Amino acid sequence: MAKSLLIITRQAPWSGPGAREALDIVLAGGAFDLPLGMLFLDDGVFQLQAAQQPGQVQQKNLGANLQALPMFGVDDLFVSSVSLAERGIDPHSLSLEVQALDDAALSALVDRYDQVITL
Template sequence: MKSMLIISRQSPWSGPTAREALDIALAGGAFDIPMAILFMDDGVFQLCAGQHAATLQQKDLTANLQALSLFGIDDLYVAQSSLAARAVQPVETLSVKRVSDSEIATLINRYDHTITL
């Protein structure tokens, strides 16, 4: 079966793109497609605790993030440089693997398909 990597680059409050990336991952997981997500650039903000999505009339992504493992999506990655540039610490309830810029190309090459949102 073909595998897929979702690269999520958008903050949770910049519009529906971050939610759509998670929805694609959850749908793929429901059909047993090997899935992974790489959070980079402003996408790392999705991993922050205490987001107030309702204030910005956005859907809170916390439940979607927590559901990933229920759908067999355990390979979550985050770009270390994006975390450092934005002074972000991922919420401790998610198990995300930090990857360096030099490791990102290798990570992408591991998957048959890549979608960037």
């Protein structure tokens, strides 16, 4: 049986390649039917904001790839409620349906997975 994998993405979509690399890993894992989840933490929560204009900072839009996650079987999507609150982001305004978790639930989430990759 394949080991479960949690990808934690902590970078804003415009701060470098980390956000895209995390998304690429999740999409590749989903294509191979690996049991995996994705957690948006810290500045990674900015990836979930709608109506981004990444072209203004010469970056590619990750929105279409994020919307494709369910088509690749990636349904376990989580976000830190603390990270959202610290950045003034309303959880109801996100571009993707994710489960908001407090710090205690985040700790339990990480423990559920066999392997964790943080980008």
